[in-house]
Amino acid sequence: MNLLPFGKLPPAKPRSFVPAEIDLGDWPAIAPLFDELERRVKAAGDLPAFEAWLLDWSELCAALDEESARRNIAMTCHTDNADAEKSYLHFVEQVEPELKPRQFALEKLYVAHPQRANLPRPRYTVFDRDLENHVTLFRPENVALETEEAKLGQQYQKLIGAQTVNFQGGEKTLVQMGRYLEEPDRGLREEAWQLVAKRRLQDVEKCEEIMDELIQLRTQIARNAGFDNYCQYMFRAKGRFDYTAEDCQRFHDAIESEIMPAVREIQKARQAKLNLSSLRPWDLAVDPANRAPLKPFANVGEMVERTQNIFNQLDAGLAAGFQQMQDLKLLDLDNRKGKAPGGYQSTLSEARVPFIFMNAVGVQRDVETILHEAGHAFHAQATKAEDLYAYRGAPIEFCEVASMAMELLGNEFIEEFYAPAEANRARKTHLEGVIGFFPWMAVVDAFQHWIYTHPDRTRAERKAAYEKLMDRFGGAVDWSGLEEARAYSWHRQLHIFLYPFYYVEYGIAQLGALQVWANSKRDKVKALADYQRALALGASRPLPELFAAAGCKFQFDEATINPLIQLARGELGKLAAA
Numbered sequence: 001m002n003l004l005p006f007g008k009l010p011p012a013k014p015r016s017f018v019p020a021e022i023d024l025g026d027w028p029a030i031a032p033l034f035d036e037l038e039r040r041v042k043a044a045g046d047l048p049a050f051e052a053w054l055l056d057w058s059e060l061c062a063a064l065d066e067e068s069a070r071r072n073i074a075m076t077c078h079t080d081n082a083d084a085e086k087s088y089l090h091f092v093e094q095v096e097p098e099l100k101p102r103q104f105a106l107e108k109l110y111v112a113h114p115q116r117a118n119l120p121r122p123r124y125t126v127f128d129r130d131l132e133n134h135v136t137l138f139r140p141e142n143v144a145l146e147t148e149e150a151k152l153g154q155q156y157q158k159l160i161g162a163q164t165v166n167f168q169g170g171e172k173t174l175v176q177m178g179r180y181l182e183e184p185d186r187g188l189r190e191e192a193w194q195l196v197a198k199r200r201l202q203d204v205e206k207c208e209e210i211m212d213e214l215i216q217l218r219t220q221i222a223r224n225a226g227f228d229n230y231c232q233y234m235f236r237a238k239g240r241f242d243y244t245a246e247d248c249q250r251f252h253d254a255i256e257s258e259i260m261p262a263v264r265e266i267q268k269a270r271q272a273k274l275n276l277s278s279l280r281p282w283d284l285a286v287d288p289a290n291r292a293p294l295k296p297f298a299n300v301g302e303m304v305e306r307t308q309n310i311f312n313q314l315d316a317g318l319a320a321g322f323q324q325m326q327d328l329k330l331l332d333l334d335n336r337k338g339k340a341p342g343g344y345q346s347t348l349s350e351a352r353v354p355f356i357f358m359n360a361v362g363v364q365r366d367v368e369t370i371l372h373e374a375g376h377a378f379h380a381q382a383t384k385a386e387d388l389y390a391y392r393g394a395p396i397e398f399c400e401v402a403s404m405a406m407e408l409l410g411n412e413f414i415e416e417f418y419a420p421a422e423a424n425r426a427r428k429t430h431l432e433g434v435i436g437f438f439p440w441m442a443v444v445d446a447f448q449h450w451i452y453t454h455p456d457r458t459r460a461e462r463k464a465a466y467e468k469l470m471d472r473f474g475g476a477v478d479w480s481g482l483e484e485a486r487a488y489s490w491h492r493q494l495h496i497f498l499y500p501f502y503y504v505e506y507g508i509a510q511l512g513a514l515q516v517w518a519n520s521k522r523d524k525v526k527a528l529a530d531y532q533r534a535l536a537l538g539a540s541r542p543l544p545e546l547f548a549a550a551g552c553k554f555q556f557d558e559a560t561i562n563p564l565i566q567l568a569r570g571e572l573g574k575l576a577a578a
């Protein structure tokens, strides 16, 4: 039984190193290929041999990546299929642990190779920089510490996953409770919010303990690698060569001075529309005019057709890309029993084609998701001609420009889904969401900067530091009587526990997306051409050059943010008047 929605997809380039009939889920069959690559790189005496070796390694990486992606897709499309689960777990448990040390051994051989210095620049600059960085940071004594770190992460997830409340006659997860915050009945919203807050506060001590241990471990990991603190270490480990911790702090300051006035204005307008004397935390998700939810489409067929129409109006190249995804069945979009939750874009790295997975149920959020994931898919399509596997990806700060820009660009034609008044309502909600994300991003990022540059401070000092950030970025929301819930509201942000320092990327990317959108308002054809040219660069150039190719500045200061927020406020003004 074929568990994949798409049919047979041949490699974009015929294999020249990996055998055609190999089982890429069978480690004993794969291992000899790594032996062969190790033997060959040691013997590579000139540049052509070294470059040919790089491409063969690249071919193997792509084949293994596609194998993993196929198994993951089959599993998420059929969570109730035992074979799909077994096949996925086999890869994760039997292949990946063997793979990692062998890949790292090849990286070390690469970095030590005499021909490395002769690789043409700038072609190999980024590739070389990233591999050298990865090898240089490795410390054998950190392996055990990282295992400890992962275990603490698991403990945190278990703790959060077990949080439930009894509400309206049944046990509900806190995720399920989210929808009550959209209820027009304010009393009901408050009851739901308070119940969730109370449940979260029960685990404050445990979360604090986990965080204490994480801070200690991470600080040790950084010191083992020769850094003063974990903040410095993570900037290097995440390959942030093009911006510094100070740039991020300037970003936070610029959000405070440029974006917070707009956030407060949006919140004040919401408060007025809801006719409230104060805006409380349970008043933020409800429609301010108490309207029924938007209904953009009746079924997934309609959603795909209308999305295609949007791309047809946006750009012929993108339209052809989305049409190809339809033709090759690279979409699994409807919500049905036996499917994993959420949405993602995945790439079949050998066929060099994208795949989109989501659970559409007919709400506005689905429209945002398909536009977003299509942006990622266009990115994968744009790099199809690139033969170096590592360059067919892109740094996350730019990946999310591709997707977030597509939300803003696609929204210009969202009348495909709605009558004019509803289209404006959808645009307004989306744009308010874009603006409203920045303050929380600033809190999450700035808090982690503080934590890891003050690793020896007490819990009370940590609490005070967080409260100060909430004062700066909390906006006009009235938390009186809810001080404890506010002081520990970061406990629910899993990135802080599991993916330290991974968050500012979304803020950086959103600035890029807003610039692409601003460019399109001036000259749509040029903005779309720049966007696609930048996507086609993949990971082959550093971030500032990727941004520049897309017609954007790689800066997160007041001067960059100010015109973008003016544009967004102007649009919101027009939408309010419409």
Ligand SMILES: [Zn+2]
Binding pocket: 372, 376, 400, 403
């Ligand atoms: Zn994304």
